[in-house]
Amino acid sequence: MPVKILIPTPLRSFVGGASEVNVEGPTVGAALRSLVEQHGQLKKHLYAEDGKLRSFVNVYVNDEDVRYLSQGDTKLAETDVVSIVPSVAGGAGPPTTRPAATPATATPLPLSAEEIRRYSRHLIMPEVGLQGQVKLKQASVLLIGAGGLGSPLSLYLAAAGVGRIGIVDFDVVDESNLQRQIIHGTSDVGRPKLESARARLREVNPLITIETYETRLTSENAIELFRTYDVVADGTDNFPTRYLVNDACVLTGKPNVYGSIFRFEGQASVFATEGGPCYRCLYPEPPPAGLVPSCAEGGVLGVLPGIVGTIQAAEVIKLILGVGNPLIGRLLLFDALAMTFRTLKLRKDPRCPVCGPDATIRKPIDYEAFCGIEPELLNGAGELELGPAELKSMMDRREDFVLLDVREPQEWDISRLPGATLIPLSRLPYALGELSTADPIVAYCRSGIRSRKALQILQDNGFRKLRNLTGGINGWAETVDPSVPRY
Amino acid sequence: MIRVPKGVVEEIRAQGAGSYPEECCGALVGRAGEGFKSVVGTRPFLNRNPDSRERRYYVGPDAYREAEAWARAQGLDVVGIYHSHPDHPARPSEFDREHAWPWYSYVILSVEKGTPSSMTSWVLADERDRFDPEELECP
Numbered sequence: 001m002p003v004k005i006l007i008p009t010p011l012r013s014f015v016g017g018a019s020e021v022n023v024e025g026p027t028v029g030a031a032l033r034s035l036v037e038q039h040g041q042l043k044k045h046l047y048a049e050d051g052k053l054r055s056f057v058n059v060y061v062n063d064e065d066v067r068y069l070s071q072g073d074t075k076l077a078e079t080d081v082v083s084i085v086p087s088v089a090g091g092a093g094p095p096t097t098r099p100a101a102t103p104a105t106a107t108p109l110p111l112s113a114e115e116i117r118r119y120s121r122h123l124i125m126p127e128v129g130l131q132g133q134v135k136l137k138q139a140s141v142l143l144i145g146a147g148g149l150g151s152p153l154s155l156y157l158a159a160a161g162v163g164r165i166g167i168v169d170f171d172v173v174d175e176s177n178l179q180r181q182i183i184h185g186t187s188d189v190g191r192p193k194l195e196s197a198r199a200r201l202r203e204v205n206p207l208i209t210i211e212t213y214e215t216r217l218t219s220e221n222a223i224e225l226f227r228t229y230d231v232v233a234d235g236t237d238n239f240p241t242r243y244l245v246n247d248a249c250v251l252t253g254k255p256n257v258y259g260s261i262f263r264f265e266g267q268a269s270v271f272a273t274e275g276g277p278c279y280r281c282l283y284p285e286p287p288p289a290g291l292v293p294s295c296a297e298g299g300v301l302g303v304l305p306g307i308v309g310t311i312q313a314a315e316v317i318k319l320i321l322g323v324g325n326p327l328i329g330r331l332l333l334f335d336a337l338a339m340t341f342r343t344l345k346l347r348k349d350p351r352c353p354v355c356g357p358d359a360t361i362r363k364p365i366d367y368e369a370f371c372g373i374e375p376e377l378l379n380g381a382g383e384l385e386l387g388p389a390e391l392k393s394m395m396d397r398r399e400d401f402v403l404l405d406v407r408e409p410q411e412w413d414i415s416r417l418p419g420a421t422l423i424p425l426s427r428l429p430y431a432l433g434e435l436s437t438a439d440p441i442v443a444y445c446r447s448g449i450r451s452r453k454a455l456q457i458l459q460d461n462g463f464r465k466l467r468n469l470t471g472g473i474n475g476w477a478e479t480v481d482p483s484v485p486r487y
Numbered sequence: 488m489i490r491v492p493k494g495v496v497e498e499i500r501a502q503g504a505g506s507y508p509e510e511c512c513g514a515l516v517g518r519a520g521e522g523f524k525s526v527v528g529t530r531p532f533l534n535r536n537p538d539s540r541e542r543r544y545y546v547g548p549d550a551y552r553e554a555e556a557w558a559r560a561q562g563l564d565v566v567g568i569y570h571s572h573p574d575h576p577a578r579p580s581e582f583d584r585e586h587a588w589p590w591y592s593y594v595i596l597s598v599e600k601g602t603p604s605s606m607t608s609w610v611l612a613d614e615r616d617r618f619d620p621e622e623l624e625c626p
């Protein structure tokens with residue numbers, strides 16, 4: 001009577017690479033003897049010199065360890081499958097104790113006793129249960145960004161027992177992140193975000209696998225990376241990456257669990273599912289470069305990514321479990337000031353260039369160019385740059401120029417340069433009358449980006465004697481006057 | 488040759504430091520080709536040795552089956568086992584050899600006074616009489 005024996009990976013090279021071998025034998029013992037007769041090299045790995053199975057060789061019939069059956073005398077029926085299952089042992093020192101016998105547990109469950117204890121509040125819910133928890137364990141989720149949204153996302157997904165979590169990020173922890181990026185702590189400042197995230201997640205749940213990719217997500221690496229995950233969650237803070245994540249999700253067929261935040265408001269949705277709309281169906285074109293400020297420029301309420309990232313985590317878990325109504329075809333809008341949630345219906349755009357029937361985008365494109373971030377900004381931008389030290393000596397020489405601060409009033413309250421005039425960038429186009437084309441103007445902002453945009457506006461309106469303070473007031477604080485607070 | 492990405496090395500080192508003075512252990516999950524293995528991630532095991540966990544690790548077949556099923560579900564394989572040697576060099580002991588499976592890569596991390604130090608990889612010779620060192624690449 002033929003019986004099938006499943007061969008574990010480490011022994012396959014001794015049976016010609018096969019994962020299973022058919023042998024004859026009425027009992028487990030006889031079947032194994034017939035296996036080593038056919039494949040002689042297996043013998044020394046399975047049996048010790050005294051002719052007994054080695055201590056680390058375990059034999060199962062179907063899902064039962066034969067230790068709890070009749071050992072080698074366990075009878076076999078034709079449909080039975082015999083598996084050779086390794087246990088692993090080793091260690092550095094002298095043998096003070098023998099390795100333990102396998103604990104006498106009941107039928108092996110797909111979750112260990114430890115996992116059952118850990119996830120018990122899931123297991124007792126009918127919507128999750130053992131089956132759902134196993135789904136979570138077998139699932140893999142890729143998180144783009146270990147920042148404001150990535151913090152709650154990764155913490156909750158790890159705690160929930162998602163078996164494999166990948167994180168893409170290349171940033172280091174900055175003091176200004178700590179107000180909202182709760183996966184990182186004060187002692188992590190200066191450390192790569194992935195390192196500190198990994199350490200924290202390991203502490204939250206040591207039973208899962210965490211994969212980290214310390215790299216920028218690019219058109220070159222996105223597709224390959226996304227392929228090995230079930231779900232992608234977007235926690236990015238910029239438009240080029242957001243479009244890249246969307247397109248790569250559509251192209252690889254992975255759901256894109258999207259979230260975004262600004263000041264007091266957040267959005268969430270689930271894009272790129274089969275038949276559902278994608279991010280491009282909602283926003284075919286990015287906003288003009290510079291119109292929508294990033295968190296670094298516009299600020300964000302620290303708790304906001306906590307709320308939106310947690311919504312994303314809930315959506316990811318629902319997708320994995322296959323329960324409830326995910327935010328497919330719906331855009332959730334959250335306003336923390338009004339404390340309201342609204343949902344807008346979204347439709348799939350039949351003309352969508354990536355998910356429509358006549359899609360023209362077949363692979364990731366150049367997203368920086370698509371979002372207008374190429375340096376079309378300003379003629380001879382390099383020549384307009386003015387270093388902080390240079391500005392300092394201009395001030396010391398009492399040169400005649402207008403020092404223009406284009407930040408917002410609340411930033412002005414934090415720090416300012418002596419003799420500066422405040423005209424926020426948003427008001428500048430309407431305040432040109434307050435400036436004279438005759439005066440040399442040095443513009444500054446927090447980091448030197450918005451002031452460049454200000455110079456563009458001025459240049460377009462006939463101003464010529466323009467300079468931009470490189471690195472903004474933070475650069476000034478760093479190199480000229482450390483008493484000015486950096487933010 | 489076995490390739491273990493830097494992130495995975497860091498994970499193993501963190502586990503080795505975290506479990507000190509006890510030994511940590513886990514499955515290396517990845518892909519294998521002819522004379523070549525590439526690790527994608529780890530599946531940590533709880534050290535189930537009833538005592539002397541500073542000198543010994545033991546992982547039962549159920550935990551192994553779970554790790555294997557998990558790897559298979561992702562189209563991967565268990566390609567090796569890692570464990571730490573607290574305050575002991577990163578080379579296999581006699582006990583390691585006696586309990587070793589062929590083909591697997593045995594990655595050993597030495598942890599000195601709680602701080603992870605050297606990491607090596609070994610493969611059992613077919614004769615079971617020795618471990619051969621294996622080239623460990625950490626891109």
